[in-house]
Amino acid sequence: MTLTKLAIIGVGKIARDQHIPAIAGSDAFELAATVSRSGGADGVENHEDIDALLNARPDITALSLCMPPLPRFEIAKKAILSGKHTMLEKPPGATVSEALALTDLAAAQGVTLFATWHSRYAAGVAQAKAWLAERKLNKVEIIWKEDVRRWHPGQDWIWEAGGMGVFDPGINALSIMTEILPDPVHLISATLAFPENRDTPIAADLTFSGPDDLRVTADFDWRQEGPQTWDITVQTEDGTLRLSDGGATLHIDDTKQALEDTGEYPGLYARFADLIAAGDSDMDLRPLQHVADAFMLGRRDTVAAFHD
Numbered sequence: 129m130t131l132t133k134l135a136i137i138g139v140g141k142i143a144r145d146q147h148i149p150a151i152a153g154s155d156a157f158e159l160a161a162t163v164s165r166s167g168g169a170d171g172v173e174n175h176e177d178i179d180a181l182l183n184a185r186p187d188i189t190a191l192s193l194c195m196p197p198l199p200r201f202e203i204a205k206k207a208i209l210s211g212k213h214t215m216l217e218k219p220p221g222a223t224v225s226e227a228l229a230l231t232d233l234a235a236a237q238g239v240t241l242f243a244t245w246h247s248r249y250a251a252g253v254a255q256a257k258a259w260l261a262e263r264k265l266n267k268v269e270i271i272w273k274e275d276v277r278r279w280h281p282g283q284d285w286i287w288e289a290g291g292m293g294v295f296d297p298g299i300n301a302l303s304i305m306t307e308i309l310p311d312p313v314h315l316i317s318a319t320l321a322f323p324e325n326r327d328t329p330i331a332a333d334l335t336f337s338g339p340d341d342l343r344v345t346a347d348f349d350w351r352q353e354g355p356q357t358w359d360i361t362v363q364t365e366d367g368t369l370r371l372s373d374g375g376a377t378l379h380i381d382d383t384k385q386a387l388e389d390t391g392e393y394p395g396l397y398a399r400f401a402d403l404i405a406a407g408d409s410d411m412d413l414r415p416l417q418h419v420a421d422a423f424m425l426g427r428r429d430t431v432a433a434f435h436d
């Protein structure tokens with residue numbers, strides 16, 4: 129099988145930790161080049177910006193955009209207008225409107241556009257979705273608490289307007305929520321905690337409403353030291369499901385379920401290949417819409433200044 133030549137744009141933490149190894153193991157893609165202002169990856173041809181890449185390598189037909197959300201729109205626009213199939217790290221944009229604009233542009237250009245939600249490919253998510261599909265839900269509790277100093281050292285963009293703050297990890301929980309719940313929910317209240325020296329929240333409490341008075345609560349906090357918590361618990365009429373470790377572990381009524389783990393990012397690249405082959409796009413914006421709703425509906429508290 130001929131491999132699709134792909135370039136990564138933005139070689140930072142997630143490109144190094146996940147994208148480059150996943151592409152190396154892919155039977156659909158080869159990493160043909162990078163666009164990186166800081167040097168790129170060892171042994172891979174690098175270009176200073178997307179214009180240089182597009183001029184030099186017309187044979188590259190797919191791009192994976194791994195930079196933070198704020199600079200992504202202009203680069204994605206160039207990618208799509210050049211006819212490249214384009215994969216977007218989460219979140220797919222800094223605003224809902226720009227993600228919608230890219231969706232329309234990709235449709236007009238006839239290229240594949242993929243808004244990735246890596247947490248949906250965690251080992252327990254598909255099985256959780258299948259189990260919940262047949263049950264009546266009573267209550268859902270999401271607890272997503274981690275230490276920002278540990279996971280985002282020196283990343284200033286997460287604290288700048290458009291960086292989303294605690295919603296940068298929290299949107300992963302919302303991507304799982306929107307995947308596994310059988311019916312849509314909508315936000316009914318939110319409280320966002322902003323450090324007095326930052327543009328984005330360090331914590332958020334959200335409540336969603338669903339059919340039959342279903343309540344979903346979500347507690348996101350970036351101040352968690354010690355054990356880290358990425359749990360979703362769903363109480364149903366006949367049993368309790370718990371996804372933990374960000375979706376990697378699944379318990380049903382305290383019984384740990386056997387799971388096949390093929391990896392989140394290998395799953396994303398396999399899906400990207402399938403979308404390209406089928407001539408489709410996948411731009412599910414529901415997690416981003418919930419975050420936008422939280423900024424729109426949420427009460428704001430000012431909390432102690434945060435220093436790295």
Ligand code: NAP
Nearest residue numbers: 138139140141142164165166194195196197199217218219
């Ligand atoms: P990062 O390491 O801070 O930045 C990624 C790279 O983006 C930078 O190294 C830089 O690459 C490029 N970049 C930064 N600012 C830019 C700008 N203004 N214009 C153009 N390029 C710019 O961030 P990250 O942790 O990899 O996160 C990137 C995206 O992946 C985010 O949307 C994040 O939510 C998502 N993500 C992160 C993680 C994680 O664990 N960190 C997990 C899943 C998803 P060059 O120096 O090569 O130009």
